[in-house]
Amino acid sequence: MKAEQQYIDLFSQYEAMICRNSADALNALRAKAFADFEKNGFPTRKVEKYRYMDVEKFFAPNYGLNLNRLDIPVNPYEVFKCDVPNLSTMLYFVVNDSFYVKNSPTGHLPEGVVFCGLKEAAGKYPELVKRYYGKLADTGEDGIAAFNTMFAQDGVFMYIPDSVELAKPIQLVNILRADVNFMVNRRIVIVLGKGAQAKFLVCDHAMDEVNFLSTQVIEAFVGEGASFDLYELEETHNTTVRFSNLYVYQETNSRVVLNGMTLHNGTTRNSVEVTLGGKGAEVGLYGMAIADRDEQVDNYTFIDHKVSDCTSNELFKYVLDDRAVGAFSGKVLVREGAQHTVSQQTNRNICATKEARMYTQPQLEIYADDVKCSHGATVGQLDENALFYMQQRGIPLKEARLLLMFAFVNEVIDNVRMDVLKERLHRLIEKRFRGELNKCQGCAICK
Amino acid sequence: MLEIKDLHATINGKEILKGINLTVKSGEVHAIMGPNGSGKSTLSNVLVGHPAYEVTKGTVTFDGKDLLSLSAADRSHEGLFLSFQYPVEIPGVSMVNFMRTAVNEQRKYRGLPALTASEFLKLMRKKREIVELDSKLANRSVNEGFSGGEKKRNEIFQMAMLEPKLSILDETDSGLDIDALRIVAEGVNKLKTPETSCIVITHYQRLLDYIKPDVVHVLYKGRIVKTAGPELALELEAKGYDWIKKELGE
Numbered sequence: 001m002k003a004e005q006q007y008i009d010l011f012s013q014y015e016a017m018i019c020r021n022s023a024d025a026l027n028a029l030r031a032k033a034f035a036d037f038e039k040n041g042f043p044t045r046k047v048e049k050y051r052y053m054d055v056e057k058f059f060a061p062n063y064g065l066n067l068n069r070l071d072i073p074v075n076p077y078e079v080f081k082c083d084v085p086n087l088s089t090m091l092y093f094v095v096n097d098s099f100y101v102k103n104s105p106t107g108h109l110p111e112g113v114v115f116c117g118l119k120e121a122a123g124k125y126p127e128l129v130k131r132y133y134g135k136l137a138d139t140g141e142d143g144i145a146a147f148n149t150m151f152a153q154d155g156v157f158m159y160i161p162d163s164v165e166l167a168k169p170i171q172l173v174n175i176l177r178a179d180v181n182f183m184v185n186r187r188i189v190i191v192l193g194k195g196a197q198a199k200f201l202v203c204d205h206a207m208d209e210v211n212f213l214s215t216q217v218i219e220a221f222v223g224e225g226a227s228f229d230l231y232e233l234e235e236t237h238n239t240t241v242r243f244s245n246l247y248v249y250q251e252t253n254s255r256v257v258l259n260g261m262t263l264h265n266g267t268t269r270n271s272v273e274v275t276l277g278g279k280g281a282e283v284g285l286y287g288m289a290i291a292d293r294d295e296q297v298d299n300y301t302f303i304d305h306k307v308s309d310c311t312s313n314e315l316f317k318y319v320l321d322d323r324a325v326g327a328f329s330g331k332v333l334v335r336e337g338a339q340h341t342v343s344q345q346t347n348r349n350i351c352a353t354k355e356a357r358m359y360t361q362p363q364l365e366i367y368a369d370d371v372k373c374s375h376g377a378t379v380g381q382l383d384e385n386a387l388f389y390m391q392q393r394g395i396p397l398k399e400a401r402l403l404l405m406f407a408f409v410n411e412v413i414d415n416v417r418m419d420v421l422k423e424r425l426h427r428l429i430e431k432r433f434r435g436e437l438n439k440c441q442g443c444a445i446c447k
Numbered sequence: 448m449l450e451i452k453d454l455h456a457t458i459n460g461k462e463i464l465k466g467i468n469l470t471v472k473s474g475e476v477h478a479i480m481g482p483n484g485s486g487k488s489t490l491s492n493v494l495v496g497h498p499a500y501e502v503t504k505g506t507v508t509f510d511g512k513d514l515l516s517l518s519a520a521d522r523s524h525e526g527l528f529l530s531f532q533y534p535v536e537i538p539g540v541s542m543v544n545f546m547r548t549a550v551n552e553q554r555k556y557r558g559l560p561a562l563t564a565s566e567f568l569k570l571m572r573k574k575r576e577i578v579e580l581d582s583k584l585a586n587r588s589v590n591e592g593f594s595g596g597e598k599k600r601n602e603i604f605q606m607a608m609l610e611p612k613l614s615i616l617d618e619t620d621s622g623l624d625i626d627a628l629r630i631v632a633e634g635v636n637k638l639k640t641p642e643t644s645c646i647v648i649t650h651y652q653r654l655l656d657y658i659k660p661d662v663v664h665v666l667y668k669g670r671i672v673k674t675a676g677p678e679l680a681l682e683l684e685a686k687g688y689d690w691i692k693k694e695l696g697e
Contacts, residue, residue: 406540
């Protein structure tokens with residue numbers, strides 16, 4: 001419990017300042033989160049779902065925190081100039097954890113839709129935010145959720161009322177910006193009413209090569225018959241550490257696509273927990289990681305089939321080069337009475353070198369007897385026969401490897417339901433494999 | 448065009464080729480026959496630079512160049528083509544993307560500009576007709592889910608796209624029905640010019656009914672033990688290999 005103490009001290013000393021610079025809805029849960037954190041600390045490797053991650057190590061160093069909410073000068077519109085026609089999204093920026101005040105997306109959101117800073121939303125719609133904030137992220141159950149709930153002061157709030165469809169996807173660009181080693185605790189709450197439809201793209205970037213540590217908790221509530229796509233794209237520096245917990249609750253007949261792509265990073269831990277709470281709910285949970293050098297990507301997923309007639313489809317693919325380390329741990333729980341569940345989980349990985357390592361752990365727990373569930377995991381190398389076949393046709397080895405790796409991850413990109421994004425991803429991934437994306441270059445997706 | 452001198456090659460330390468000598472001139476068709484395990488496929492693999500084989504002795508010159516010093520891709524760029532006995536399936540790589548990369552890499556090697564998308568598609572359409580390859584197959588992943596016949600037709604289609612100087616057909620007739628055999632063989636004949644040559648590896652006379660060889664060789668235990676005109680293939684079809692083994696004193 002060494003790393004914990006400095007945060008316990010920090011919280012005890014600055015609690016008043018943290019609260020003063022946040023909002024009631026967020027402050028209301030801090031005491032409970034603090035008690036849980038004091039009791040449990042950071043998750044150790046003994047906690048099954050954190051088996052492949054030494055959490056404490058990443059929190060041990062000293063990071064600056066901006067608890068007093070000083071304005072960090074940056075103009076994202078300057079830094080992230082789009083020099084080709086953009087993705088035709090509603091584009092917003094978050095700097096560290098603050099909603100950028102001068103956001104000026106092109107176009108208008110439909111009436112009743114709220115998309116703004118979380119602190120601002122908690123002031124304007126306190127009841128709405130209170131109804132949802134912290135309802136999925138259980139601080140007693142998860143150390144990262146507790147930590148984030150203790151320190152989070154702001155973030156983003158998204159609310160789509162019943163039957164409202166967003167014509168354009170919303171794109172949120174998270175920018176990590178600091179001159180010293182820095183910690184950011186960001187919180188996002190998403191609510192879709194009955195029959196609402198929205199697509200949300202979140203791009204994570206680090207502007208500076210200082211040591212960043214970011215924790216992020218996203219809670220998404222998807223109403224009856226609603227349709228929601230969430231694409232998360234990380235493209236940061238080797239000096240960035242990311243802990244992200246995504247919680248999704250789905251009502252009857254809702255359709256959700258979640259796709260997390262790690263293109264370039266330092267150390268990444270993504271946890272996704274989906275609760276299929278209403279009959280006929282459907283989730284597609286996809287992920288992709290391209291890692292080299294000493295990068296580390298750890299994805300944990302948990303799909304809870306609580307009721308009958310729900311479908312989950314899961315596909316994660318990793319390409320690991322150099323000394324990169326990947327982990328995938330995927331749990332599917334089919335509860336008693338969750339009959340007619342259809343669940344499929346696939347994890348495929350390529351280790352391009354002898355030093356690259358992949359850990360994969362599918363876990364299925366099934367307590368219903370009329371279900372269709374399958375899972376599969378493979379770790380392998382590029383197909384030598386295919387490589388030779390291509391070379392015989394005049395494709396040099398390097399190019400042939402690239403084509404194969406590209407084909408390998410393509411399956412994940414095929415599940416993106418935004419055509420323009422798909423195209424950009426193809427270009428971006430090609431650049432990544434060619435080694436032209438050596439560090440975060442800003443939001444290359446919108447360039 | 449191709450000159451092989453005293454070629455020895457091993458796989459996993461086991462010697463398969465034990466001194467091959469073979470000369471193929473421009474415009475010629477050579478057939479290589481021989482019992483199973485005599486080294487026919489090894490010879491074709493060694494020529495195109497398969498990494499599993501090691502050349503321990505001998506030389507191969509191709510159009511005056513030292514073939515063995517070139518990478519597999521550069522051997523292709525120089526005009527060497529192998530129609531695989533077992534074409535490889537490559538899931539996720541489309542035929543279009545695969546062929547465009549191959550054609551443009553060849554053009555780059557020869558100092559030519561890359562084809563534009565429309566030039567390339569036009570070329571594909573034209574060449575597809577030679578082997579009556581369905582346009583739907585061109586949009587699929589390389590060889591994935593192709594029938595045996597479609598795979599072999601696809602090999603000849605690729606040959607048409609790359610216009611090699613020397614093509615090696617490794618048991619291209621295996622697994623083909625009569626109609627597919629005719630289409631494939633006619634495709635090969637349409638691509639034939641006085642400047643291009645062909646090595647046909649086969650067990651059966653029937654392919655040679657369509658692709659007429661100028662010279663027939665028998666490969667046995669890693670050496671060429673007999674060379675004659677097209678009548679040799681007919682004789683083998685009628686009598687098998689025993690008489691040759693007897694001639695060798697076995």
